[in-house]
Amino acid sequence: MYLQGAALGALVVAAALAAGLRGTVLAIVYPVAAVAAVVMGVVDLGVLLQGGQLAARLPIGLPTIGGFHLRLDPLSAFFGVVINGGVLAASLYGMGLDRAKDLTPRVEPLFPLFAAAMNLVLLADDAYAFLLSWELMSLASWALVVARHTSVENRRAGHLYLVMAAIGTTALIFAFGGLAGPAGGYAFDTIRAHAPAPMVAVLVLTAALIGCGSKGGLVPLHAWLPLAHPAAPSHVSALMSGVMTKVAIYGFVRITFDLLGPAAWWWALPPIVLGAITAVLGLLYAVFDRDLKRVLAYSTVENVGLIFVALGLALAFRANNQNAAAAVAMAAALLHVLNHSWFKSLLFLGAGAVLHATGRRDLDGLGGLIHRMPRTAVFFLIGALAISALPPLNGFVSEWLLFQSVLAAPAMPQITLNFASPAIGAMxxxxxALAAACFVRVYGIAFLGRPRSAEAAHAHEVSLPQQIAMGGLALLCILGGLFGSVIVLGLAPVLTTLVGSGLPNAGTGPTPFSLIAFDAARSIYDAPIIALFVAIASLTTLVVVHRLSERRTRRGPAWDCGFPDPSAATQYTASSFAQPLRRVYGAVAFSARETVVMPPPGDTRPARFSVTLVDFVWTTLYVMPGRAVLRLSERLNALQFLSIRRYLVLMFAALVILLSIATVMT
Known part of the structure; x- marks a missing residue:
């Protein structure tokens, strides 16, 4: 715990120094943050593998609970590994940024503060420390979102983020208030000792789902995420999307599986249903969008949905005392938390490299980058394959475990869960499938083909530190896929703490790297063997093709449907690539309409094609209430211009109403 405190202190000192300094000396922030992340990550990993805990208490905070309680247990240690891995990658990437072009003095002081706040959330062992750290994390990330405040888009994103953060924190205040009870025991040990009444527990679960779901991006509380994550600097976007959303997952797991007490089976329905809807809608948003960073942000919404489905299944299995199945579902959730932090951070850093090299985020202005940014293209491809859940990369392992837990759901005794499990599996x-289509589209439009703009044609590779950060994450995506069984074994202390059991047959497969969900007869995954098979099949195909084909290499123009045109505009665009999916799903989910304006023969005016999408979630839950509040405020604005006599009448009427209420109540 002393090493953790020293590393956190170093981050705070770096933030304070950066706030008072200017110029190139600000570059010390990223080396300090990287070293602090390594130190805290090593401590977290040690606590996770040993299954122990560290505790401390600071003489600050609420006097009624005896100070500011801190504790590092296997659950917080696992999420600490996730967070500090992301901080390390973002710090390495930050070392290679062009200070004149990519950064502002508003970014460096807040970067270490943001990292420290996320770690403090994990260490908090009482409600006051948790909420204080949570708010510090929200404010630091909000300030990073609006760091380039001259942009109207960034200011709008920051405003919406601040509103949603306030709603989430308010919900968490109610959640901890319900957990503390009338006695006001805000220390987590006190909360664990006194389980709330059933009705209070339901209200706490609802508040936790709102508070943590709003920060994580759960539909319909996701509206801020596709605006705020792209608005932040790219290495901060990687932290917000790949790491900060995991702090929200941690908050939900801590409250639901640790503090709330024994669960009822139907508590699992809201996270399962909302998670499945979030997964599908997040990807539909991503498939139809043309902004590279916004596509990645919507993809984060989808992955958060997958994690909530796994957590809901774990909750249902635990309520039915099916500990082995609960361990599989919880392992899927935690492993996807780790895997998503790797490949989503990699993809956001890759998007930052594209933005740095071209100055563009719109997919239709990119193309051909594989020739000008070959290393970035390889790293981005690995991330795209991983997030598409293709074996043998890491995204497949956690999603395979998730599907194994879905297949086990019909064994639960409740008819509702039996009926819902096939529908959830189908979603x-x-x-x-949509994830694979989404990232084929992203990679194909951005990196393949011909450049669609002058900026893409003159793109260049990014600096060495940025390549090292992306390369390290790409390597983790590969190793995490090959050795997922080893990672699951390391999760045993967390699984035992949360659901009372580890994976039933972990480590008993035919090879040391076999991952077994339930038993080897029906659920086994051996990544190295699959990787070897893929390598042999690919090499064999390559050799056969070269043997049967001509030795001579010929070059010719690309097929252009018989209409030779040197313009890059004749290529597929992001919109045209998404058109089949838009026609199938967009009409139902977004009332998608395609409008074609075709001039008559002989008319030299250009034809026009436009697509209209309606976001019902945004319109119904945000735009309409916002307009209602605005109209109400305009009407109440007349109260500012009353005479003194009318103000006295209003005060007298209010006094009469209050006295009447008091009389009735007594």
Missing amino acids: LALAA
């Missing part, structure tokens, strides 16, 4: 399968 998750649809989400997996």
